[in-house]
Amino acid sequence: MNPLQRYAPLVDDEEAFLEACERPLPSVVRVNTIKTTVERAREALDDEGVAYEQTDWHPGILKLEDSTAGTNWPYFHGWLHGQEEVSALPAIALDPQPGERVWDTCAAPGSKTTQIAAMMNDEGVLVGNDNNLGRLSALRHNAERLGVTNLVVTNQDARNFSMKPFGEQTPEKPGAFEQFDRVLVDAPCSCEGTCRKNPDVLDEWTMNHVQSVAGIQKGILRRAVQVTKPGGSVVYSTCTFAPEENEAVLDFVLEREDCELVEWDVPDAFETSPGVTEWEDDEYDPSVTKARRVYPHQNDTGGFFTAKLEVQS
Amino acid sequence: MRDETADDENWGQQFDRLPETSEDRVVEGRPSRQEVVEWWEERFGLDPETFEHYTFWEKGAGKIWAFPAEMVDPIQVEGLGMRILRTRQRHWKPSTNAVQRFCRDATKNIIELGPGEAKAFVAGHDQQLDWWEGDWGYLVAAHELAGEREPLGVGLYLHGELRSTVPKGRQEDLKKLD
Numbered sequence: 001m002n003p004l005q006r007y008a009p010l011v012d013d014e015e016a017f018l019e020a021c022e023r024p025l026p027s028v029v030r031v032n033t034i035k036t037t038v039e040r041a042r043e044a045l046d047d048e049g050v051a052y053e054q055t056d057w058h059p060g061i062l063k064l065e066d067s068t069a070g071t072n073w074p075y076f077h078g079w080l081h082g083q084e085e086v087s088a089l090p091a092i093a094l095d096p097q098p099g100e101r102v103w104d105t106c107a108a109p110g111s112k113t114t115q116i117a118a119m120m121n122d123e124g125v126l127v128g129n130d131n132n133l134g135r136l137s138a139l140r141h142n143a144e145r146l147g148v149t150n151l152v153v154t155n156q157d158a159r160n161f162s163m164k165p166f167g168e169q170t171p172e173k174p175g176a177f178e179q180f181d182r183v184l185v186d187a188p189c190s191c192e193g194t195c196r197k198n199p200d201v202l203d204e205w206t207m208n209h210v211q212s213v214a215g216i217q218k219g220i221l222r223r224a225v226q227v228t229k230p231g232g233s234v235v236y237s238t239c240t241f242a243p244e245e246n247e248a249v250l251d252f253v254l255e256r257e258d259c260e261l262v263e264w265d266v267p268d269a270f271e272t273s274p275g276v277t278e279w280e281d282d283e284y285d286p287s288v289t290k291a292r293r294v295y296p297h298q299n300d301t302g303g304f305f306t307a308k309l310e311v312q313s
Numbered sequence: 314m315r316d317e318t319a320d321d322e323n324w325g326q327q328f329d330r331l332p333e334t335s336e337d338r339v340v341e342g343r344p345s346r347q348e349v350v351e352w353w354e355e356r357f358g359l360d361p362e363t364f365e366h367y368t369f370w371e372k373g374a375g376k377i378w379a380f381p382a383e384m385v386d387p388i389q390v391e392g393l394g395m396r397i398l399r400t401r402q403r404h405w406k407p408s409t410n411a412v413q414r415f416c417r418d419a420t421k422n423i424i425e426l427g428p429g430e431a432k433a434f435v436a437g438h439d440q441q442l443d444w445w446e447g448d449w450g451y452l453v454a455a456h457e458l459a460g461e462r463e464p465l466g467v468g469l470y471l472h473g474e475l476r477s478t479v480p481k482g483r484q485e486d487l488k489k490l491d
Contacts, residue, residue, distance in 0.1 A: 153392030175383030
């Protein structure tokens, strides 16, 4: 079955939704402010004759008209990083600050991780974790090309992430810590939201996978809340439309951990929809409407889901 | 068999913080923080303040990493900041990524390449550049981009030839800029 049909009842304009999912996505780059400014990056693209269009909601995100991201001078210098437009949202929701301690639970290949590093002005501690050792080399490669220095790379299962390496049991050591200020859970998911980039995800979709990956998502999000300071933030994001992997995961964690959903500042000119409180035979905590859904036809991007939790004391 | 928990050996599975000065040295051959900072100053004229907030670490023999915060020492993780320097050899070798990140403000041993030379350098080609009258050894190769000088990477200059050390995974066949 085409899983997109399954989600059509959730959207306001079914036809526009299905049509948008058929169109390929433009090549988009994010300006890496660790190494340059938006102005210089634009000047370098102009000098090289690379045509681009600035998105209307973020000055540092540029749509390239007719080129791939890896073949120009500013890219070589690590001034640009190829990153799908909509995937810039979770870091914006996370709102990391210079000098904080931040954990990215599922970091590879590192588009969002390096965006977080830039928002931190490359200061403080950013832990980029991934359970897949092979994908970690892509994370390291991207981080180094972009000039990120504040990244600690770990290879753990995020569901039972150990704080021991960071000095949990030796708090007297300089630099030891046992909790984070902010955590991003950009979870593994069914990925139908990326169908404009990779249509295969629709053929590979199964309900069994939805159910098994939802279990992993719940485990990672619980652990994320547990290692975040009271008053700190956890952002949960996916690129799936499945409520089982989105609102249901939030609902599960809200019931079991001391945290609550909060609104986050969606950029002006970026259209989103609220999280859904009912799906098939299930009902979710009413606060899940604070989460934001993004459908491809709303902003001509991929599909996405982003929610922000505040950890209670 | 080697005792991997001994404090006085360099162990490839963990990051060990560099001693502050050579007088604080416990592990033989490990450079000190002071030596690393002085190396960048002597070789490329970098202000020691560039690294004021950085801690330096060794993982594996001679591979030096820079990280902009305190961290427990030692630490077993896959990466800690950026690999900046290869030591424990006669000529210390800076990394491409460190030169791009920190050497925009370098003041010496910078070879400024023209458009065609920069293109060849980034593609990984060695080239005969007899016009260079400066030091031999590891240089910062730079070119002009968007109106300012921008470091490309590390060149090794020997006998009139500039060898590109841009790693294979970073090499690109780019347009010659006018």
